[in-house]
Amino acid sequence: MLDKNSPLPIYYQLEQSIRTMIENGQLKPGELLPSEREYAEKYDISRMTVRQAINNLASEGLLVRQKGKGTFIAEQKIEQALQGITSFSEDMKARGLEPSTEIIHYQEEPAEIHIAEKLGINPDDPILEIYRIRLADHVPLAVETTFTPKAIVGNMTEQDFSESFYHYVEDTLGLTITHGDQEIESTLASPAEIEHLHLKKGDPVLLLHRLTYVSGKQPFEYVRTAYRADRYKYKIQLPR
């Protein structure tokens, strides 16, 4: 099973072996893992080496140690999706709602200075500005404005964009979405928001801004979404 002459460390081989068995379903959530001594005897290695493998998996959350009882396969992490960047569509589906979109405009224009700053490009560089109404179960829930540099997305069509912007970026352009810097604030609805979301003057909205990055540092979109405050809560699961 384990190759002591391999250049790969023994603890790492054992770690991968256990990881694979969990992924294959040979070890199921809630099940008891063989004890450290059993592993040590079975493979004729030191218990400390076994511990190094198990500790790594435990700190990843794949295993759960319990003093005096044993080590168990962790239960499935339920709502992982909400921890990372989600598109409006993904968010709505996760809530059991049917997303749809109405594009108000899709146009090329020179970047305004504060947009250019955020996107890390020069003022008046060409960008795409897309303004959309986002609906959940056919009811307007949010208005969303997306700014993205033409230098990155090239000749993306309105079709490419509306099918799935993120898939287009990752699959067709071959870029990797790494992270996003997000800000959330509360304000009163603007006249345009009042009109598109069927609100009245003095109603609050939840305002979400996000700068999304590819390859660790290059911003490729700045998106601003205004949600009806009475119908939308932002939900997130935070670690540690």
Next chain:
Amino acid sequence: MLDKNSPLPIYYQLEQSIRTMIENGQLKPGELLPSEREYAEKYDISRMTVRQAINNLASEGLLVRQKGKGTFIAEQKIEQALQGITSFSEDMKARGLEPSTEIIHYQEEPAEIHIAEKLGINPDDPILEIYRIRLADHVPLAVETTFTPKAIVGNMTEQDFSESFYHYVEDTLGLTITHGDQEIESTLASPAEIEHLHLKKGDPVLLLHRLTYVSGKQPFEYVRTAYRADRYKYKIQLPR
């Protein structure tokens, strides 16, 4: 420095000692940490014990190990903090503001049904309810209500609570904070919020609710914070 007769493990004492020196600025980002052998000789402990302390800090991202060279204090912990659960104090310090707190009340009472549900306890089980005004640079920024079961925090004093609730939970109670489920919404300020935050009728607030868990599944606090919308944005860095 380290107490070998303490019930606290030696590796844990060393870990906290190094952690403190980083927080105090006695060890600065980029700086080289003393070598494992130096620590082992200085405190007359085994090198493996030193490694356990350093490994824990490295897996937290506080230290960076480099084979053949040494172990270094990690750069910018600032942006990392925003990815996970933060206390008001941590949040404010990361923004360069000075946090302070005014406790309005700190009282024991039976849990209301919807609070009991969230905390996973029975209605009328004893809980602590703490209502505080949170200030940044001595200006009221938010009002915060915390609910926590007496069954978990026991005889925590107002002093324990206000120094650092999370440190009390982790260090004194020996629990591990694993994650939090957070919701953020936008509403208009309530009369109490108008008074404490010096707002006027019709002003919006950013409302943040969080259920914080220990040991993966046990909720230990439900906290509701209302921020002045004109002075606060919620910032978070999202992965992938």
Next chain:
DNA sequence: GTTATATAGTTGTCTATACATGTATACACG
């Protein structure tokens, strides 16, 4: 000067062992 070579110091891996501490069960005692 440039290039090997030795050397010392670092973290990485691994062993073998010992005792502490927590959990569960079987069993004798009252």
Next chain:
DNA sequence: CGTGTATACATGTATAGACAACTATATAAC
């Protein structure tokens, strides 16, 4: 019937030592 107690077994902590792999520097050879 309940209750300690012994026992077995689990993980947790800690030790002392060995060698491997990597980095940097000094030194010798060319």
